Amino acid sequence: MFGLFKSGKKSDKPKILIVDDETDYVTTIQQHLEWSNYHTVVAVNGKEGLEKASAEHPDIILLDTNMPVMNGHETLENMSKNPELKGIPVIMVTAACEMDDIATASSFGVVDYIAKPFDFAELKEKIANALAGKKALSGV
Numbered sequence: 001m002f003g004l005f006k007s008g009k010k011s012d013k014p015k016i017l018i019v020d021d022e023t024d025y026v027t028t029i030q031q032h033l034e035w036s037n038y039h040t041v042v043a044v045n046g047k048e049g050l051e052k053a054s055a056e057h058p059d060i061i062l063l064d065t066n067m068p069v070m071n072g073h074e075t076l077e078n079m080s081k082n083p084e085l086k087g088i089p090v091i092m093v094t095a096a097c098e099m100d101d102i103a104t105a106s107s108f109g110v111v112d113y114i115a116k117p118f119d120f121a122e123l124k125e126k127i128a129n130a131l132a133g134k135k136a137l138s139g140v
Helices: 023-035 046-056 072-080 099-107 120-138
Strands: 015-019 039-043 060-063 090-094 112-115
Touching (some): 015 023, 015 046, 023 039, 023 120, 046 060, 046 072, 060 072, 072 090, 072 099, 090 099, 099 112, 112 120
Parallel strands (some): 015 039, 060 090, 090 112
């Protein structure tokens, strides 16, 4: 009887994995994105981010660079070796904005880069552009 209330339909909300160890940033980003009709999942370091990416199959990943356990660049390197994860668009959301950091992230194919602190309108625009690019590549 209660099965009538389950739609069995996957949510139409794009799923965003936020990988960052700064709790205040994560909470704020998560609230803004959920208010903008996105579903969010959170990981506090790169290792957990890889595990959640494999389990959750996000539409996009927002990834910090400086984190404990596994940093953003190591996470990107591991993603590039995993066929299941390497096609997920990644936007770096980080305070690490030196040319070396940007070049390293770019070498792994990140779709965009945004410096902390940032404007939420800019972040949402970058997310929308990355999702539109993913749809164009998949032909959806």
